[in-house]
Amino acid sequence: MDEEERDGDARPAMKRRPTVYQVAEKAGVSIATVSRALRGDGSVAAATRQRVLDAAEELAREQDEAATGGRRRPTVYQVAEKAGVSIATVSRALRDDGAVTAKTRQRVLDAVAELNWSPSRTAMALAGVANDTVAIVFPDLSGPYYANVIAGFESEVVDRGSAVMVLATHGRAASAQMVRDLSTRVDGLVIMDQTIPDKVVGEIAADVPVVLLARPSLPGVASVRTENADSAHKITRHVLGHARRRLRFLGDPDLSPDVRDRWLGFVRAHEDFELPAPEPLRAEGLAPEHGYDAALPILTDNGVDAIVCANDELASGVYRAAAEAGRSIPDEVAVTGWDDVNIALHLSPRLTTVRQPLRSLGATAGRLLFGQMESGTAQGEVLVTEMVIRESCGCEDVPPFYEFPTG
Structure with missing residues (x-):
């Protein structure tokens, strides 16, 4: 047991x-x-x-x-x-x-x-519970991803006259109990990623309205996530279309469902080109330092000509590692990210990435939560992501909504 x-x-x-x-x-x-x-x-x-x-x-x-x-x-x-x-x-x-x-x-x-x-x-x-407050639970709070999701969630909640509680579990052993206790003090709860096991989610959802965020849906529980696999397939095909053949995926597929789906899209694109997909570079997290630590050894060995990153922060760490290894982006190494947070526009060259509607993700979680509180009905939504082509993949700068043909 x-x-x-x-x-x-x-x-x-x-x-x-x-x-x-x-x-x-x-x-x-x-x-x-x-x-x-x-x-x-x-x-x-x-x-x-x-x-x-x-x-x-x-x-x-x-x-x-x-x-x-x-x-x-x-x-x-x-x-x-x-x-x-x-x-x-x-x-x-x-x-x-x-x-x-x-x-x-x-x-x-x-x-x-x-x-x-x-x-x-x-x-x-x-x-x-009846205190006009809802809560959102994250595995962590570092980085622009969480700030944008919170901003969207808060805007939806405050417009409805409620207050917001934010809990970050940080992988604590007592995370499940922390979320259980929180659920008795709020009107509803949004739970992100794999912060607590499905079994505990089910127990909590039997007591109060719950929305799962960036996490696979469960029977009878509302959920919202963004599309990942298809956009990862597109952006990897785009890099392969630049005649790059020594690609690596930077990110740990076991870290979150989103990263896993992006890895699967990376693999599928290689299958389209009848190429084997190399094992992922399993960074310890999703912060810039994790990207730097994982990328520096392979950049020093000249073992890659493209790195497809699980998020923009990892990509920023790759930029630092490439500079130390004397590798030029994109001439020698193409780099792509994910999220399209502010840093993507301030890297040089500017970062080709996949735009996630992060504020909309948070706002949709809030809307679904209040909808469930009103009607008792749990609904699910998947939000669209889009490829944003800039210079780091080897392209000239093009309009932001350009999508490389996938046929």
């Missing part, structure tokens, strides 16, 4: 607690209405809000009874009645958010103690 399975088995409560989907279904409203009702949004009618609260409490009570063999425990209604306050005031008093006077809060605490009541994890989690 692997670590994630043990971790999952050790947390059965995550699977037992009612979800926002169940509350919405029982109350006959949308997930977004549940969120607005639980945070006391004035746009929800009093009768609707009460119906949501009733549904949440009834579901919590049913599951508590199932877990305790049918024994009934005191309810939040009884606490509110004994303290002479509303259910919302009980919630605010327990959160101690400053909106309740000290005298009222003490009255609530006295009622809690007298009834020996403890708020269900479900009720508290639902209250935490």
Whole structure:
């Protein structure tokens, strides 16, 4: 049994607690209405809000009874009645958010103690979720890729009146638990790349709306990614069309699904030319220093005449390595990138690359997330990428939307 399975088995409560989907279904409203009702949004009618609260409490009570063999425990209604306050005031008093006077809060605490009541994890989690906040989870935050995705996501979210939380897992052993905990405090979650295992994604998606970003889709989970394999096929064919025959792909296909698809496009282009595709240069990451470290040995040995990079930052490291090795770009070594971030225009010669709509990627993730919160429907989208020809492949500078014929 692997670590994630043990971790999952050790947390059965995550699977037992009612979800926002169940509350919405029982109350006959949308997930977004549940969120607005639980945070006391004035746009929800009093009768609707009460119906949501009733549904949440009834579901919590049913599951508590199932877990305790049918024994009934005191309810939040009884606490509110004994303290002479509303259910919302009980919630605010327990959160101690400053909106309740000290005298009222003490009255609530006295009622809690007298009834020996403890708020269900479900009720508290639902209250935490309903805070008009959504989150996006990344494996890392270094580099312009993440900044552009965050900018697009934030613009979509802020326009809808919500706040954004950003979490970077950085490969920590506790990443799965970090994301689980975060999911109980937000209205919805975007999870990028392979930050957590599919099994954990499924568990979280059963509780709150989830959108996968730059990651293969899972059944019943919304997703958005960009097209990779076809554009990698095109740009590799373009380089081969310049009569380059000693190409290397720079990037580790095991690092992410996107890099893997770009590698597959590289291989397919070689098959078109009836050439064997050499093994990839497995850089340790996607930063400039990783490109430099991986490229310098083969450039020094004059073993390549073109390097197809998994992103623009790796390509910038190749430029430095080529300069140290005394190799001219593009006369001796053609170089291509991916993303078309700002650095692609400032390298000399300017970098031939594949443009990803990074801000649109983030904005689409936000739109899909809110769409799922409103309708409960998980949708998937694949965004178009396009080859941008500049000078680093050996071409004269041409219009940015030029595409080399692939037939």
